[in-house]
Amino acid sequence: MGGVLLDRVDIRVPVKPVALKNMTEERGEASRQVRERVFRAMKMQKKRYREQPFSWNSIIIPGKINQFCYLNRECREALAGAVSNLSLPSRACHSIMKLARTIADLKGSGIIRKEHVLEACQHRWFGEEDTFWSFG
Numbered sequence: 001m002g003g004v005l006l007d008r009v010d011i012r013v014p015v016k017p018v019a020l021k022n023m024t025e026e027r028g029e030a031s032r033q034v035r036e037r038v039f040r041a042m043k044m045q046k047k048r049y050r051e052q053p054f055s056w057n058s059i060i061i062p063g064k065i066n067q068f069c070y071l072n073r074e075c076r077e078a079l080a081g082a083v084s085n086l087s088l089p090s091r092a093c094h095s096i097m098k099l100a101r102t103i104a105d106l107k108g109s110g111i112i113r114k115e116h117v118l119e120a121c122q123h124r125w126f127g128e129e130d131t132f133w134s135f136g
Helices: 020-024 031-048 062-068 073-085 092-106 114-125
Strands: none
Touching: 031 092, 062 092, 073 092, 073 114, 092 114
């Protein structure tokens, strides 16, 4: 996938096949709990954007990103450090901010915190020049 196209993919998580043993064990969060958390986040977004021409974090227009994905100084410094350390393209910043907003929503947070920004950066990093995509 080329860089220009890949820049439009906000969440990049390489996965490896799960061993049968792990598929048959009962571990982790139940699907019902995940669904409830996602529905709560969706409700938060619909309420937040009720007077906007968009309804979801993923489609916030560029002129509104700073308003709805506000980053305090600590978050801005974390984003700047990640962009520098991971050599992320400048186009990645808005994507990371929108994803951090979604992560905050999923965790029930009204504000974006440093850990949300760092998690969003992790999801954005995969697929850049020196990161693997080989599943072989």
